[in-house]
Amino acid sequence: MNTENIRVRFAPSPTGYLHVGGARTALFNYLFAKAAGGKFLLRIEDTDRTRFQEDSLNEIFESLKWLGLDWDEGASVGGDFGPYVQSERLTLYKEHAEKLLADGSAYKCFCTSERLEQVRKEKELRKEQHGGYDRKCRDLSAEEVNENIDSGMPYVVRLKAPLDGSISFEDMIRGIIETPVNMVDDTVLLKTDGFPTYHLASVVDDHFMKISHVMRGDEWIASTPRHVLLYKAFGWEMPVFAHLPVILSPTGGKLSKRKGAASVMDYKKAGYLPEALFNFLTLLGWNPGDDREIMTVSEIIASFSAKKISSKPAVFDEQKLEWMNGQYMETYPAEKLAEEVIPLWRERGLSVDDTEYAAGVVRLLQVRSKRVTELAETADYFFKDPTGYDEKQAGKQLKEAVKPALDKLTAELPAIKWEREDIEGTIDSVAASLEMSAGKIKPALRLAVTGVGGGPDLLDMLLHLGKDCSVRRIKNASDYIG
């Protein structure tokens, strides 16, 4: 296969948000295209008017872009094979349904939804819930068909599936999959409202958009025989199919909204970095063939191979995502992180007006923060004096014994140069003069300055907070003791 002609697509339907399972499918398509020097397209499958949601499209675009999955061709960016929105291609589907009708590969069916429902119920009662439609209209005579049409009966177009034998296709990651034909019913191709079903629309579009590889979720495996039938009926060359394993929730079953944050944007809101989610999702069902885990996009692309895609479903382990995000937090450019955090700080009511100071805060906290939101929530003391002290820590550290030290520091610190060595030297000399160890004073200083027990290096904090602020807080702590 000429790699120039590798073309893959992600084809979501605008029925809601983009969840991580869908994002992973998009991601693998993206990686496959980039690794092969091919094209990644985005097609919108909006053929179900009842489930359409207006703002869904924006959410999907936004999610993909946030993750860095930019498409070369498709909805909102255009290309030579558009339109890329199925509701704008209705006549094409209709023409092709007509074609199948004309050569006997499909037929018109006048059964009502009510009758279909009835048939399903009866089958269920008899415990033979398979095979689908009972093919009542399959052998209607031309007269009957005309009569029905003349009397204005609505109809659907159904595929005339073979009655015996089996259908097989080769899946890129699973090998040959063979399905007995009795599992393939006479699927609806064109609905009464003139819209195509997924089966017709995706086959027609994949053909005309010159899609070389169809990579999609493995819930489509069972439908693929129908698609094979359609390709044969049209006389078209089939794309290569690759069915990706689903992502499971830690509690078992498909990952869903109900089982925790499942949409891409939810993860953004929870404070995850796009690079980390990207990296994490990549490793859900794929590996580079060695022990690398933290990898840049270009490293991933360089070592991406569809052969390494696993065929078994993976559980979405949020703890590992969090760890990975922490790895990205550590090395993320502070200025860039600050852009994310400053709005969150402001939301908490902190006044942040010096972006350079803010970036400095980020530098001090990013190493020990796993999520952007965590960083946002643990930085209050950099912007306002502590309003209280952690009770447990205060009981231990802010005792009578350290008060003299705090007082002495309050007195001596204002006179020194606010540099690391000078501060540390002052602390040491104060400690020595009181016959205490510096190790006794430092935890108290930390508490005085931040109000809490943990955090960045004490000296780093004092330096960043500045002299006036530090001294003021130390005095406050001394007053607190009594």
Added chain:
RNA sequence: GUCCCCAUCGUCUAGCCUGGCCUAGGACAUCGCCCUUUCGAGGCGACGACUGGGGUUCGAAUCCCCAUGGGGACGCCA
């Protein structure tokens, strides 16, 4: 119910195609120790898996069959 897919530590996985190098490797989580003025940070270490049963073979995590378990499909949804 019928059909399809899948099966290595709790989780993500390497190894499986091309049997021996596997007393099964890495990562997350957990636990312990160390470092540190503190810490959800860092360092070191421990715990921990080939679903079961048959076969093939000198030899099976690796190949075959069955069972079991999990997932999916069975819509005028995608």
